[in-house]
Amino acid sequence: MGDENKELEETVGQILEKYRHDKGMLVSVLQDIQAKYRYLPKEALKQVCQGLLVPLSQVYSVATFFKAFSLLPRGRHLINVCLGTACHVRGTDKVLEKIERELGINAGSTTKDLKFTLETVNCVGACALGPIVKVDEEYHGEMSTDKVVSVLKSYT
């Protein structure tokens, strides 16, 4: 645990250095931390508040405002199930239900082993391929409940 904290402190320190401890770069700093750890650890936010001389309340306010930031650990893979109109009429709700059952979590949460985070989106802009399930940057088109298991299995 100690090593992890030290590593986090060093990484956040480097990110703060990169932006020269500039208050105005708060969002960029948080984005870098989010990119590196897939969430914003509490300790990191406290370090940012000291490093940029911004009150913790303000850092927390910004961190909870943007949807791109998460305060809870997120999975290694992000699953986005499209709930747009085109996907909806082709039965994306069944697909979502199947994924939820397979992973044992509800949309919006993360599996215990931190492998997957499941979220829904309202359109990924590829309606011709619906129903679409986007895993990280990969698009799985024409999804069906039968395909769910094999798609999930292809990620480690």
Place this chain on the structure above:
Amino acid sequence: MKKNKMVTLTIDSRKLQAEEGLMILDVARDNNIYIPSLCTNEAVEPYGACRLCLVEITTARGRERLVTSCLYPVEEGLTVKTNSERIASVRKVLIQLLMARCPDSEVIQDLAKRLGVETTPFPLEDKNKNKKCILCALCARVCQEVVGVSAISLVNRGVNRQLATPFFEPSEACIGCGSCVYVCPTHAIAMEDTGDKREVRWPHSQMEFKLRKCKVCGSYWIPERQIEHIAQVSGTSPDDYDVCFSCRE
């Protein structure tokens, strides 16, 4: 100090002189013209959160629109209507939305009555969801601008927006001064002193503080953390605060 330029404007058909740079709301209040508002306080910068101070303006060039009077500086030749039919109907919806948001708040009920609104057509929120908070952030602004510790802020977004301490946990920055309690327009924040303890309860988080006892009269009068803060800011010794205000005279 150099005096600012004066401008002439009309509010509710009264011709008035006002210093340039002042906001319509300030000028109206100085002249005993009532404009309702909840989120303004002379101690902090105007913010425009509650929207109740909306007025109808016509600029010197003839442009008409609705603006929040707390944020609109007076200008030469401006005509302001604080109580036209249009304003009344907009204000009615605003206060009805607040009534639905905080069904428990007497302040909002009273203000609604004053504006001639009895009921709200909107579904009432659960009393425990928002408590009495209208999210005007006056407490957070006072905490930042006046007290200077920024212990509380608005968090989350949209329908989930709340006023809270960071992580909804006791804040290391809060000194327990109670300024937020004092300025809250809807009494959404509570403060209670019992014995040597002070409790501050925000709508969604709360904290406890240890109070210092006055060496003369024995009453508990100020949180230890507030003493630390004042001592640090003023460069005085924390021991200077052993005697309460009343006993010092």
